[in-house]
Amino acid sequence: MEPAHRAALVGRLRSAGCVFAEDEAELLLAAADSPATLTDLTDRRVAGEPLEYVLGWAEFCGLRIAVDPGVFVPRARTALLVEVAAELTGPAPAVVDLCCGSGATTVALAHRLAPRFLAAADIDPAAVACARRNVAGLDVEVYEGDLFAPLPRHWRGRLDLVLANAPYVPTDAVALMPPEARLHEAAVALDGGPDGLAVLRRVGAEAAGWLAPGGHLVVEAGTTQVATLRAALEAAGLTTEVRHDEDRDATAVLAQSPR
Known part of the structure; x- marks a missing residue:
């Protein structure tokens, strides 16, 4: 030109x-x-x-x-989840990526880890279809359904790592998001309920029964939500810590099941 x-x-x-x-x-x-x-x-x-x-x-x-139209666009800040997850896992981990969207975090994990098995799940059929295209050629299964619901039952208590970039924007704040997000991305990928933590509370409560002893849950949240989220995860029997990356304005909350 x-x-x-x-x-x-x-x-x-x-x-x-x-x-x-x-x-x-x-x-x-x-x-x-x-x-x-x-x-x-x-x-x-x-x-x-x-x-x-x-x-x-x-x-x-x-x-x-x-990334297909309507599917959640992966944000640069979510790379913190991948980096933290890679630090936490031992050899040949069993890994599940919930609320996987396009499968971006799943693909990144596949390149960073040598998992015993790696699976992903999302409730949005459009996201599942997109994720399945992205993991083509990798040994990854993508399930359609609500959080842990579509996963094989025999995985309960056996997961070493659960990653979840669940929606955490409070319902009233969705309207304040940039139009690129609120007008084009699926609401189910953005709206986290009244305080933004409705889905993440469920992830923590259910993860307690799916994690292996000493297994980790890693999620993304807003900085103002950390104290409330940690309290919810600890009420589910998990111990927690927080990682923050100021350059990417990213916050990861880590939770571990008892050994």
Whole structure:
């Protein structure tokens, strides 16, 4: 593309409110195989569609993850969950990734660990379909259902690691989220109930029966929710600690079952 046309593309994206207009222009140019396709992709982005849906993928932990429209877009801060999980697990762990969305965390775990088995689950059929595409070629099963419900019963008490990037935005705060999220991503992936912890409380209560002795649960939460969430996890019989990454504005809550 000629410099003048490239500059026009950047200007159009910037006028639409794209903070990283130059970077987005390069990605759109790389994704378009014709001027007509570039126009279509740019129109979608300018109309407010998330860049990841326009491109069809998102980068997460150095990996390119397919993201279908409506499926939760993996956030950079969630890489903290993957890093913490990799620190906690011993050799050949049994791992389950709940609320897996596109399967981004599942794929990242598959590349970081050497699990005895690795499985994922999500309640949203669109997310399950997307995750299954992303784990193709990996030894991973993706289940459709509510939290632990679709998992094989004989896994109870045998899981070394449960990861869950469950929704934790309070219901009243969903309307305050950026339009890219609240208008395009599935509400079930965002809305965490009145205080944002409805799903995470259930994850903790149920995880206590699924974790092996000494097994770990790792979840993401908002910094203002940590004290309440820790109390709920400890009430379920788990011990807790917190990791925070200021650069990514990320908070991970770790919980361990008794040995």
